[in-house]
Amino acid sequence: MPDTFASHIGKATSLSVAPTLDERRDSITCGGDTGKGIACGKNSAAGAVSQRACVFCGARVVLNPITDAFHIIHGPIGCSSYTWDIRGSLTSGDDLFRHSFCTDMSGIDVVFGGEQKLVRAIDEAVASHHPNVVFVYATCIAGVIGDDVAAVCRAAEKRHGIRCIAVQAPGFSGRKAQGYRLACDAIMQLIGTKPFPRSKAHGINILGDFNLAGEQWIVKNYLKGLGVDVVTGITGDASCAELMRAPQARLNVVQCAGSMLSLAKRMEADLGIPYVKVSFYGIEDTCASLSRIAAALDDDDLAERTDLFCRDQVSSLNPVVERYRSRLKGKKAAIFVGGGFKAISLIKQFRELGMDTVMVGTQTGNADDYDVIRSLVDEGCVVLDDATATELEKFMVERGADILVGGVKERPLAYKLGVAFCDHNHERKHPLAGFVGVRNFAEEVNASINSPVWAFL
Numbered sequence: 001m002p003d004t005f006a007s008h009i010g011k012a013t014s015l016s017v018a019p020t021l022d023e024r025r026d027s028i029t030c031g032g033d034t035g036k037g038i039a040c041g042k043n044s045a046a047g048a049v050s051q052r053a054c055v056f057c058g059a060r061v062v063l064n065p066i067t068d069a070f071h072i073i074h075g076p077i078g079c080s081s082y083t084w085d086i087r088g089s090l091t092s093g094d095d096l097f098r099h100s101f102c103t104d105m106s107g108i109d110v111v112f113g114g115e116q117k118l119v120r121a122i123d124e125a126v127a128s129h130h131p132n133v134v135f136v137y138a139t140c141i142a143g144v145i146g147d148d149v150a151a152v153c154r155a156a157e158k159r160h161g162i163r164c165i166a167v168q169a170p171g172f173s174g175r176k177a178q179g180y181r182l183a184c185d186a187i188m189q190l191i192g193t194k195p196f197p198r199s200k201a202h203g204i205n206i207l208g209d210f211n212l213a214g215e216q217w218i219v220k221n222y223l224k225g226l227g228v229d230v231v232t233g234i235t236g237d238a239s240c241a242e243l244m245r246a247p248q249a250r251l252n253v254v255q256c257a258g259s260m261l262s263l264a265k266r267m268e269a270d271l272g273i274p275y276v277k278v279s280f281y282g283i284e285d286t287c288a289s290l291s292r293i294a295a296a297l298d299d300d301d302l303a304e305r306t307d308l309f310c311r312d313q314v315s316s317l318n319p320v321v322e323r324y325r326s327r328l329k330g331k332k333a334a335i336f337v338g339g340g341f342k343a344i345s346l347i348k349q350f351r352e353l354g355m356d357t358v359m360v361g362t363q364t365g366n367a368d369d370y371d372v373i374r375s376l377v378d379e380g381c382v383v384l385d386d387a388t389a390t391e392l393e394k395f396m397v398e399r400g401a402d403i404l405v406g407g408v409k410e411r412p413l414a415y416k417l418g419v420a421f422c423d424h425n426h427e428r429k430h431p432l433a434g435f436v437g438v439r440n441f442a443e444e445v446n447a448s449i450n451s452p453v454w455a456f457l
């Protein structure tokens, strides 16, 4: 370990889960701790400089992949740049969603109000791009000065005859998960609450898959081969018209439960569509998820086809996994990702590769997620919610992690420590879902951990 870093955090003499701030004490525990659980789902501790994104970012990442939507950020340009093209979501149709539009609020708007500027921005967007739906995000400054974004959107809907949906998401107003809920509310406004006759319902919706690097296409291909129709993805590679067909589905399958569970529950209550939680990361969870869909659709033939398909895929993957296991066995993994479902799948994936997880945390995991996580990891594995950069560094060093799995904000932490890194966040451009994702993940973990570059530290 470079001396500069060791002196920064202090050399660890024994394993502990001591927090870096007293206020964070209840949000850090370990695998063997059978105590009262972990504090989660709370606002970040003031001054802790959490790795979490803001409310607005949570809303934007969920709504962003709607391919023909127009997103206007009503706030300073920095909010827009922070979330511009933030997902590696691929499209098979329109690519309007990949642009970022902003009212670029400045001091004069703060003094005199920014509503008229927003009116002009919407009118200009409609005239120049003819979108089917406009989402308007009120960010911190608009929230502070109290611009009535909802009223501006209602008037724009009447003026232009299109959907114009206000997303009141000032970053300071809560935590990222609140942004997820605001996005789910916006989607419900779009698809409506008129139930489709259940007797005519067909196919499934895939919720919480944002088609990163075409991952939804991979899953759709599996389902198509098994004879299951997908009505729409929510929100990956979905046009506004496709989203409006969502009420026709028999079943919702929820991939990213952290962001989409509230939508699944609303659709069950208002539209009568049941849901199952799935994860297409890793062999175990991909097979279990396909089987869960077959069971939820109550189709014995489908269940049999699914079983055969999974056996076939697993037998062709086994030699690949074996090859990488021989190179990775005994290595230690640290995980810090957005939601609990992904952390759970990653722990299992590392186990498939013969690796131990020594630290695991999430930005938005809930108590149930953390119960599952603590049941999967060994005693001594640090489990933490809403971590800070300092905590991630401290525990990676203490536990001797060989690789960190995280996103763009965690990458420099790993490299600074001379630790391998695997990008598993929404910015990435390579698929890690499905059976092909198992191969890609093993290749990437091996390439990073066993890179010759570490010999030169």
Ligand code: SF4
Pocket (backbone or CB within 6 Å): 054, 055, 056, 057, 075, 078, 079, 082, 139, 140, 141, 169, 170, 171, 172
């Ligand atoms: S915290 Fe506020 S100012 Fe910063 S990106 Fe989020 S909404 Fe914008």
